[in-house]
Amino acid sequence: EAEVAQSPRYKITEKSQAVAFWCDPISGHATLYWYRQILGQGPELLVQFQDESVVDDSQLPKDRFSAERLKGVDSTLKIQPAELGDSAMYLCASSLGRLAGEKLYNEQFFGPGTRLTVL
Amino acid sequence: SQQGEEDPQALSIQEGENATMNCSYKTSINNLQWYRQNSGRGLVHLILIRSNEREKHSGRLRVTLDTSKKSSSLLITASRAADTASYFCATDASGTGRRALTFGSGTRLQVQP
Numbered sequence: 001e002a003e004v005a006q007s008p009r010y011k012i013t014e015k016s017q018a019v020a021f022w023c024d025p026i027s028g029h030a031t032l033y034w035y036r037q038i039l040g041q042g043p044e045l046l047v048q049f050q051d052e053s054v055v056d057d058s059q060l061p062k063d064r065f066s067a068e069r070l071k072g073v074d075s076t077l078k079i080q081p082a083e084l085g086d087s088a089m090y091l092c093a094s095s096l097g098r099l100a101g102e103k104l105y106n107e108q109f110f111g112p113g114t115r116l117t118v119l
Numbered sequence: 120s121q122q123g124e125e126d127p128q129a130l131s132i133q134e135g136e137n138a139t140m141n142c143s144y145k146t147s148i149n150n151l152q153w154y155r156q157n158s159g160r161g162l163v164h165l166i167l168i169r170s171n172e173r174e175k176h177s178g179r180l181r182v183t184l185d186t187s188k189k190s191s192s193l194l195i196t197a198s199r200a201a202d203t204a205s206y207f208c209a210t211d212a213s214g215t216g217r218r219a220l221t222f223g224s225g226t227r228l229q230v231q232p
Contacts, residue, residue: 004161033219042207042222043162056219091161107152108220110161 002026004111006092012117018080021114025074025094031055033108034067034077035091043091049075082118089113124223125208131229138195140226142208143188149211151184152220153193156205165193165206200232 005024013019025032030051035043046065048056052072060067064083069075079086093108126141144151150169154162168175168184168191175182181194195202205227209220 006161035222040224042209042224044222045219048219089159093162107164107167108162109164110154112161113159115159 004092004094004109006111006114008114009112010115012119013082014119015084016081018078019082019116021077021090023075023077023092023111025092026109029094029096031095032069032075033093034075035093037089037091046077084118087116087118089115125206125226127226128224129227129229131231132198133231134198134200136198138198138202138228138230140193140206140228142191142223144210145189146210146212148186151191152209152211153182154207154209156207162207198230200230203228203230
């Protein structure tokens, strides 16, 4: 069964360092999402891509976070410099993102996540 | 910001009992989805209910949606220890041009064997 791949699974870094996360969505999925999940809370959207274009990055702290999906397939999320408050689970998800019948239903498929700890 | 609020925040039941979780949301929606998350893992999609549907079943899961009250419930019947996880509702807002889901804060379910 097709899955969303993420790496690394765990990352420990010191504040002010740079970190990068990678995501490979399910083949054929046009829409890719990066979410941040703080312990005990639900995921919150950071950035959404439709193919290679950013659809929504309104919640992305652009002074330190960047995301790209150059060929419209896999994606990288970067944090530079990392801060203590960035410690969280970073989840990538993908959805078909195309019209199916009358409406677009975006059932999302999640990767296992990257657990980031900033010391 | 979180759109949905789940109730209760935590629930502990015995195996074989039913578990009911509730979700309230704020804006109009295209559909509402329920996800499950095992500790330290990614989320797994359970069920989707459209805004024009009132009830939906999938195996031991039953979801209801009341758009007039902006609320949904997830019922897990005959619970098993393996159902222990966090459960999140997520809304897909309509008419905004956004297709990202907005998640609630989750209900942590513990099923005692």
